Amino acid sequence: MSYIAILLTYVFINNFILAKFLGLCPFIGVSKNSESAIGMGLAVTFVTGTASVVCWCIYHFLLVPFALEYLKTLSFILIIAALVQLVEMVLRKMSPALYKALGIYLPLITTNCAVLGIAIINIDNAYNVLESFVAGIAAGLGFTMSIILMSNIREKLDLQPVRQHFLSVPIAFISAGIMALGFMAFDNSLLTNLHLA
């Protein structure tokens, strides 16, 4: 599979939010305004990208030699948790404003299934290290794209008359559902038509 095909797959065809339904918690939680949505998207992209590479290395250089492949879920969670802690510390030092805006959702990346999801998908698809990295970045970019689209929709929704009982989160879920329906238009025929498959 070429790198462009991997990129298209995880941004559009297997978009983590809208097709795989992974990582919905920050998707709904941090999409109230576009500024923090962009911050969250980039933080997730960074974590998925680095986690993909680190998890690939751990799997192939530590677990495979000792025949411990069955420990991949456990050790990946360990690595992702440590990685997110590190990102949190760096952010707190470098950009307190972004750190505040992300709030509780930054530690929540730890338990974000999107990050663990891409690490395991990389192994299951037998990607090499560079393909894993591209897949990780692409998954993060797909997440970023959908959370930015969502935040723009929600900013518009704030100005619209919405029934009291649908205000905020319920109307966001309905919008997300309609968006997911739209994304069903992307499937593997996209790769075939572009002669990438």
Place this chain on the structure above:
Amino acid sequence: MNILVAFIVLAVLGGILGVGLSIASKKLAVVKDQRLEQLEAMMPGANCGGCGFAGCAAYAEAVFKGIAQPGLCSPGGQSLTDRMSAVMGVKAATVEKMVAYVFCKGSCSKTTRDFEYMGLEDCNAASILFKGEGSCKYGCLHLGSCIAVCNDDAISRDSDGQITVDPEKCIGCGKCTRICPNGVIRLIPYNAKYVVSCNSHDNGARVRKVCEAGCIGCRICETKFPQSGFKVQDFLAMTDFKADILEQEKAAQSCPRKIITELRR
């Protein structure tokens, strides 16, 4: 043998990550101003939001930056105001302790009902339907949304639906005052002696018809005891908590509805 290898590999991995993180946390430590740390440490930690900020830490930071004054924290009271002012090097303001009070004595047996409400046990839900089942549209709805929102277990309801606030447990955060759809529950000074326990702006005849307890706006307290500070506006006597206590006591005794309540602290 296999399990030993698994154990060792994971233990080494965890150990390396742990050591790495602890080094990183030392290197990337954020230096906080000592005064801000002191302020944060002295906050009550109730995170009630009564000050108007997102929580205790947010209020401490606002005081530190000079956006807010010390003295907005109701649970902390005077002693916290003094200590915060000392840290910030400003003169401490005097704060009056406020507690929540229910301005309605119309329990279920004392009031009439227009219909029977069988929906959610929630005042705001009941209020959507013709402002509740009670004939008095200003009074307590008896469903206890204030009890649910209170973090300090200060509000209780007796078998007749009468809601009371325990002034000793109340920290004055004002959450109940915001959840109540009728605004029946409001903050009054902890030291208040007499208060008109009614919220109804209906005219006297209507109040008599629907409630055994409510204020009918007869103006006896206002005209006979002008020093008592009670003022009738729109058929409801309002309380001035700074007025003469002795006059207020006399007014309370002469009230035909006995709705001017004496508060025993």
